[in-house]
Amino acid sequence: MTNNSTNENCFNFNGRLQSLTANSAQVFDLIVIGGGITGAGICLDASSRGLSTLLIEKNDFASGTSSRSTKLIHGGLRYLKSLEFGLVRTVGKERAILYKNAPHLIIPQNLILPIYKNGNFRKWQLRIALALYDFLAGVQKNEKMKILSIDEALVKEPLLKKNELQGAGIYSEYRTDDARLTLEIIKTSLNYGSFAYNYIEATSIRKENEKFIVSTKDYIYDKSFVFTAKQVVNATGPWTDDLRKINHLNSNQKICLSKGVHIVLKHKDFPLKKPVYFDALENRMCFAIPRNNCTYVGTTDTIYTNSNKQEPRATISDIQYIIDSINNSFNIPNKITPQNIISSWTGLRPLIYQKNKQTKELSRKDELIIDNNNMISIAGGKLTGYRIMAKKTTDLVCEKIGIDIKCQSQRIKLSSSNTITIENLSERKKNCIKKLFELSLTEKEAENLFHTYGHFTHDIIDLFQSNNYKNIIEAEALFCLKNESTYSLVDFFLRRTSKLHYSPEKINTQINLVLPIFSTYLKLTKEKEKKLLEELRNHQIILTKFQK
Ligand SMILES: Cc1cc2nc3c(=O)[nH]c(=O)nc-3n(C[C@H](O)[C@H](O)[C@H](O)COP(=O)(O)OP(=O)(O)OC[C@H]3O[C@@H](n4cnc5c(N)ncnc54)[C@H](O)[C@@H]3O)c2cc1C
Structure with missing residues (x-):
């Protein structure tokens, strides 16, 4: 359960390569493949039980289904129609726990x-x-x-x-906000010693001497890395069956x-x-x-x-x-x-x-699948039930690697809610909005910033003041680059801030403010800048032009 490297660099562009290299020499207790809400929940649960845990995500965190939901933490009213009473009870109780642990985000x-x-x-x-x-x-x-x-x-x-x-x-x-919830869970897991990297894809999995060997491709440096662990969890949502296939097993369709x-x-x-x-x-x-x-x-x-x-x-x-x-x-x-x-x-x-069965007749329940070589896949479920799914999966991981430590995630506050409780939420929000008013933000903008970053809104205000920025978005960009493993304009405008969804008309002006900050921090060449801009333009088209 020990890992000799430290995780302070895995969310940091400047230290990422060194951190990846150091980790390829370690044996982890657990590798989680997939950085959606399911993988994020498992990463937090496992690391908070003391398991040395590595999470890898082939694209950006939450870039799969976990940024594309209705964004509701349900009580599960619709499950009453299909008489799934147990599911209503579970998700209803669950959302009270989630609210307590992240009141600014839920x-x-x-x-x-x-x-x-x-x-x-x-x-x-x-x-x-x-x-x-x-x-x-x-x-x-x-x-x-x-x-x-x-x-x-x-x-x-x-x-x-x-x-x-x-x-x-x-x-x-x-x-x-599903994408931010996913990211905040991963950020919180870092406080428990996990390692988490986006833009790194599992390309093959094999077993050697009772250990899983996971070969990967890193898209930031265009390099390959191999990681080793006692157990692997496949939390790849829509890609569950694809990953089971690269696991070199003849797997049947589950998804x-x-x-x-x-x-x-x-x-x-x-x-x-x-x-x-x-x-x-x-x-x-x-x-x-x-x-x-x-x-x-x-x-x-x-x-x-x-x-x-x-x-x-x-x-x-x-x-x-x-x-x-x-x-x-x-x-x-x-x-x-x-x-x-x-x-x-x-x-x-x-x-x-x-x-x-038609899709609308299928249950939204989750299921654990164990392949012949003992790789565990977790599939199905809902955003709302992520913590319970994580508990169930991590219980099984612990059993497989012979550790008996109980789940404690029901008591873990997300780091952005660190000092915020249900009781002090409105007072904390009021203070934050007051400060942001002084920086000329409207009430709606200030409120939105608080619900996005919670406790860390103060860090953004500090960055704004210390850099003499003209617009708060510059401070947001620098904050996300430094603290949120942000590598592209799409990461920033779509999943960190949702601006591509709710204020797309402002993006063209905002790009001019944000791109120089990206360029300096990520040491972008002109060619790379052009690529990031192109990727953003493509997304603008995808979100507004529909197929025949
Ligand atoms: C339209 C819609 C509305 C919904 N509304 C709600 C709602 O309001 N409330 C609710 O509770 N639930 C809702 N859900 C369900 C919920 O969104 C999903 O259950 C949940 O997001 C699935 O998360 P996941 O982590 O399993 O999958 P994903 O979020 O897709 O994550 C899987 C990740 O694995 C990564 N990956 C795949 N292959 C590899 C590889 N080889 N190496 C590394 N990484 C890999 C992918 O890039 C992806 O990011 C909704 C779903 C949809 C589609």
Whole structure:
């Protein structure tokens, strides 16, 4: 359980090469492959139990499904429909733990669920379902569900279509930023001695003398490294079966992929007051969630068999389905059209495969798979259940390597919430906003910065002042480069700050401020600068141009 190198350099461009080289001479207890929420959770759980742990991610952290979800820490209302009571109970209890450990990043939200004649729920059904949900999910007294009359529902959300409206339910969900949650979990694991690197891909796995030998390719230096461990966990989500194949075993299909699309609209075009969980077309349900001067809406659920898992694309028919569902359910002064879309994201749900079942019929449960050479894969599940999945997986890892240490992750606060508690949250936020006001940020901008970086917002303010920057985004860029393993403009604008989703119109001006800071810190050549810009432009196209 000892590793002789220190991990202070693995998130730091200047020390990364040295750190990787030192680690290729170590034997780890555990190598986690995949830096989405599942791998992140396992890395934190294992390292906090004292296991020497290495996590590798082939792209950026959270660049797979874990930055493309609906961004809700669910109580699991929809599982009631499939009678998965155990799942509702587990995820409901879980979100209370997650909220306690990261209150700046996991934000309680009341959702409105309108009831229509011939909709998915009758009023009496919804009353029972929500009461059951409150009970199973252990919802706090002040957050318990309410049933509203038609008039009350329209006061809460005037955009609801009046025709055939019969009332609404209000229930509680928690909103997060999935990519930042993943990153913060990984950053927290570093405090327990883990090593975590993005842009390094596992290319082959073999077993020698009872140890796993993992060959990798590093995309920052274009070099190969080989790492050794007593145990390997495959946490590659949509790539689970691919990694099982490179593990040199004849593996059967375990995963089936379902594509889900969200679109982002300017809030002025879809001015919802409250998040709504509404009846979409084809007897499905969608979320519409106001956020950062925008409203995002989704999602679809269609089988995905294309080999491009890195950048699944939304099609025109996916987009039209969401737009038609909005126009069908809300009274918006000007109907939504594809021209209103400012951004979008498309993710792949890694679901446990069951023969002859449609994706929407498949359970969102997780499953552990153990291959013949003892590699453990963990697949399926939800963002919300990541900690429980991590516990289950790490328990098995401990059993396999003969260690008996109990999980303690329920008590671990994420590092960005270090000094923030549920009790002092509003006071800490107020202080932060006050300081940011003095630097000429608007209230919304200040609030957003606090929810993004929590405790570390003060570090960004310090960088802003000590460098005499003109715009806070310069300090954000330097902070992310120094502390968050940021290597590209897409990492920064998409997953560290979400600006590509919620304020894409500002990106062109912001690039001019941020690129020189990237260039100096990462010692970029002109050619490399051009590449980063091209990659960003490509992403702008992917998020706004849809396939036939
Ligand atoms: C549309 C949609 C909406 C959703 N909404 C919600 C929600 O609101 N709430 C909720 O709780 N859940 C939600 N989910 C589910 C949740 O997002 C996923 O269950 C979760 O993000 C899966 O995480 P993961 O870490 O298993 O996979 P991923 O996030 O995809 O991570 C796997 C990682 O492995 C890496 N990788 C692959 N191969 C290799 C290799 N050879 N070497 C190194 N790295 C490799 C990939 O690059 C990737 O980053 C949603 C899912 C979708 C698609």
